[in-house]
Amino acid sequence: MKKKSNKPKLLWLQSITCNGNTHSFLNHPDLFSILAHFEIVHHPILESKYAMQDVISGVVPCDLLILEGSFTETGFLKGGVEVSSLVELYAKKAKNIISAGTCATFGGIFKQKDPENISGFCFDLEEKTNYYTKYASKLISLPGCPMHPKWMSYVLLMIANQKPIDIDHLHRPVELYGYTVHTGCTRNEYFEWKIDTKNYGLKEGCLFYEQGCQGPYTRGSCNKILWNDISSKTRVGTPCFGCTEPAFPQSSLFVTKTNMGIPAKMPLGIPRRAYLGLTGVAKSFKIKRFSTRLLEYDK
């Protein structure tokens, strides 16, 4: 007879999604040693003990529920059953709930199809939904479109090791979201001296002033814990689109919104007056290294 597993039972349940968080997590270099702490009762891709039909029947045990995708009360069915009822059923059983990605956390992209009826599970943008009161005590939010695989593994291992996770008011772990995407960006010197990039495709210059980069006010550790262990959007010259934030996606993502030539939204926690003062000083100097191509300067 097979020994009964006493590992926490992990159920990964998808609602309205693109599967981006599922595939993001599959990139984790230590995937199988992390998953070894759990018994996978159901997963959208990995072989698991129970089939989707069992999940729908409501018979699957669940200690840890991972939700992926935006939430709607009615109209999204699997096997003739409203997914909202499945989410609730397993949310009740679970000891921990992780909302994986911006859709499951705040509503995300798919909310824009039907803003009245589509939301995250416990949050609708930043507002608490009816489910918040019932399930907030179990909830960890991992927004990001997609979420980073190592953000997920941090939460999974903290749960496996029965350690408490410090969270903010939107239930995001502070160790992951206490940083901004700007933290660790390789373009930081150009930000400090207010040097704009002249075009796409250059390693020099900051993308905050013209190209729409939301890194300085977007929470997330994309430039601290690199993507695919290799890079990040801003490191390859793509602006941060704020994909971890409740209002993602905003519009005109490749353009910085400005007031009188100054970015309309300030870096996180920086008073406008402080920013303007510093900008005035920084811009009053012409620094040769920043007007030369980076790899040409020392030649």
Added chain:
Amino acid sequence: MKKIKIKQLIEKIEGEAELDFTFNDGLIEDVKINFGFYRGIEEILRGKDARDALVITPRVCGICNHAHLITAVRAIENGYENAGHKIELTSKASDIREFTLACELIQNHIKWLYMTLLPQIESYLDCKSEENYAIKATYLSSTITKALAIFAGQWPHSSYAVPGGVTCDPTHLDVMQAQSLVDESITFFEQVVTALPLDEYLNINLCADLHKVGGDFGKLLHLIGSSGMTEIGKSHDRFIVFGEGMLSKPGKSIVTNISNVNSKYVSESAQVGTVAKSVTYKERLYEVGPLARGMVAKTPIVKNLHKRYKDSLLTRVFARIHEVATLLEHARTLLNNLKLDELSCTLEPQHTLKDFEGTGIVEAARGSLIHKTIVKDGLIVNYEIITPTQWNLSHGNKEELGVAVQAMKGSKSIEEATFIFRTFDVCSVCTTQ
């Protein structure tokens, strides 16, 4: 004559689908493929800035997001050209785009081999091994997406391709790192997937030499061959490719005759009972994907298999895995020849057109992906996405059954039919967008 209808939920296909099988005298006569939920990406795009499509459309699909990005940027660039402002990409920019796209296809095909086909065929044939196929899949897929991320910043959901080129500015250091990751992937392919050196594998042109293929691919071919599955899964034997790229030129193949195609003859229509729309070319159904590319490009080993087994399950499965070898070889060549001193992006950000109509086409993992954008006053007024699976998984029309339905017709069991279904590399989310 006894008719029976059976409903079956199919999972682990990038979401789920419901298949309604109709049996007649013990054989499958028809199948209705139902996908549940329309997410409305095309509607979400309306009223947004033209370039926002570069961020929004990758979110159609977690596994082929990069193909959506490249299609979206080509749609904008084609729109500029139609409006009289042709954008010339540098060879560096187009080579980098092709490289990252190749990486995504490799990722996809390898996950399909290890996470769909091998586990499914073993459970269908009741010969379950204890192997952890997923660890092989994720080792190669995460290695090759690392190489992608060197240029594109991340996978999934990069937006590094912009009108005029790419946002990255790689150095030799980056290219060396990418080369090393491609080499690692090739080593895995040689030692684990085929048990053959890549050049020897690529020299196989005849079915008679396929016995040389070992490794997990060899095991799969053996399982298919020894279980009488070489003859099943045949469909209309009609193929189409729209994307110009490393794997094939555009064209269609009917009874092995190759002729030209034009995407303006593609039309979409709504279907009863599912939110997926069907697609036809001049009102005829065509199969898209790796087998179509192999037929149109006249890949010798694919043609040789086709000569013997037609468009059967074996030929279809083979064509997809075979692309991994072609793509790895191509990825290596692209990196070796990358001209780092060229511009990454030739379009100045201030040169933004406000009014245009454009079409972007890319050969994605599952076949031709088409985006059409109409932009007025800088904003998207209409956006149309036609995904590869819409071609392969439609119900068909008055004259004919859909491509996958035809392939399942005549099958004697649901288990066999769903295995045939999975050989199309079904993607639920792409089909319903």
